[in-house]
Amino acid sequence: MGQVEGKSIIVTGGASGIGAACARVLAREGAKVLVTDIDAAQGEEVVADIIRKGGSAAFLKQDVADEKRWPEVVDEAVSRWKKLDGLVNNAGVGLAGSILDFSLEDWRRQMAINVEGVFLGTKYAVKTMKDTGGGSIVMMSSVAGFVGSPRLAGYCAAKGAVRLFTKAAAMECAQFDWNIRVNSVHPGIIDTPIWTKIPMGGQQFNQPAGANALDPNQLAQIGAPLKRAGKPEDIANAVLFLCSDASSYMTGTEMVIDGGILAR
Numbered sequence: 001m002g003q004v005e006g007k008s009i010i011v012t013g014g015a016s017g018i019g020a021a022c023a024r025v026l027a028r029e030g031a032k033v034l035v036t037d038i039d040a041a042q043g044e045e046v047v048a049d050i051i052r053k054g055g056s057a058a059f060l061k062q063d064v065a066d067e068k069r070w071p072e073v074v075d076e077a078v079s080r081w082k083k084l085d086g087l088v089n090n091a092g093v094g095l096a097g098s099i100l101d102f103s104l105e106d107w108r109r110q111m112a113i114n115v116e117g118v119f120l121g122t123k124y125a126v127k128t129m130k131d132t133g134g135g136s137i138v139m140m141s142s143v144a145g146f147v148g149s150p151r152l153a154g155y156c157a158a159k160g161a162v163r164l165f166t167k168a169a170a171m172e173c174a175q176f177d178w179n180i181r182v183n184s185v186h187p188g189i190i191d192t193p194i195w196t197k198i199p200m201g202g203q204q205f206n207q208p209a210g211a212n213a214l215d216p217n218q219l220a221q222i223g224a225p226l227k228r229a230g231k232p233e234d235i236a237n238a239v240l241f242l243c244s245d246a247s248s249y250m251t252g253t254e255m256v257i258d259g260g261i262l263a264r
C-alpha cells in the first residue's frame with residue numbers, strides 16, 4: 001500500500017525539476033497524478049514514464065497565471081478520479097536582477113506565475129475539496145521566502161508572499177472545518193534546470209570567472225552547510241509526506257529542506 005494510495009493529486013510545473021520528481025514519487029506511492037505545465041512535450045514525457053512504470057497519470061497544458069484554465073484543470077481531475085485530494089502549487093520562475101534596473105514587466109510576470117498562480121490554484125482546489133471530503137495543498141516557496149538575496153528582490157517578494165498566503169489559507173480552511181490542510185515547502189539550492197534559465201552571467205552570483213550559467217552544485221559548495229546541492233527527490237519526499245495522511249495534524253506550517261542554509 002503506497003503512502004498516498006488512491007489519492008487524486010494535481011502537480012503544476014510537473015514537466016521539469018522538482019515538479020517532475022513530485023509527480024513521479026506521488027505516482028510511485030499510489031496517487032493518480034494530473035501533471036500540468038506550459039511545456040506540453042516534456043510534461044507528456046513525464047506522464048508516459050509514470051505510466052510505463054505502472055503508475056496512473058495524465059497531462060494537461062496549463063499556464064497557472066490564467067484564471068480561466070483553473071476550473072478546467074480541477075474538473076479534469078475530478079471527472080477522471082471522482083475527487084481531488086491534493087494540489088502541489090509548484091510551477092515557478094526565477095528572475096534575477098538589480099532593483100535599479102529590474103523591469104516592472106518582469107516583476108509582474110514573476111508575481112503572476114509565482115504568486116497569482118498559487119492563489120488561483122488554491123481558490124479552485126478549495127472550492128472543490130471542501131465539498132468532496134477535504135485534501136492537502138502544498139505550496140513550493142523557497143528559502144528566499146525567509147531571507148533576502150541580492151539581485152533576487154522580486155523572487156524573494158514572491159516567495160515571501162507565498163509563505164504568508166499559505167498560513168492565511170490554512171486558517172480559513174481550519175475555521176470552516178473544510179478538512180483542508182495547507183502547508184509550504186522551502187527548498188534551498190536544488191539541482192534542477194531552473195538555474196540554467198536565469199538569464200544572467202554566473203559571475204553575478206560569485207561563480208568562477210567566465211561562468212555564464214549558474215551551477216547549483218558550485219553555489220551550494222559555498223552557500224549550503226552540507227556543501228552540495230539537493231536533489232529534486234529530496235523535495236518530492238517532503239511533498240509526499242505533506243500530501244499523505246501521515247501529516248494530518250500539520251497545517252499552516254513550513255518545511256525547510258535546504259542543506260542547513262537557514263540554520264546559520
Ligand SMILES: NC(=O)c1ccc[n+]([C@@H]2O[C@H](COP(=O)([O-])OP(=O)(O)OC[C@H]3O[C@@H](n4cnc5c(N)ncnc54)[C@H](O)[C@@H]3O)[C@@H](O)[C@H]2O)c1
Binds near residue numbers: 012019140
Ligand atoms: N531549484 C531550486 O533550487 C529551487 C529552490 C527553491 C524553490 N524552488 C521552486 O521550486 C519550483 C520548481 O522549480 P524547479 O527548480 O523545478 O524549476 P524548473 O524550471 O526545472 O521547473 C519549473 C517548471 O514550471 C513550469 N512553468 C513555468 N511557468 C509556468 C506557468 N506560467 N504555468 C505552468 N507551468 C509553468 C516550467 O515549464 C517548468 O517545467 C519553483 O516554484 C521554484 O521557484 C526551486
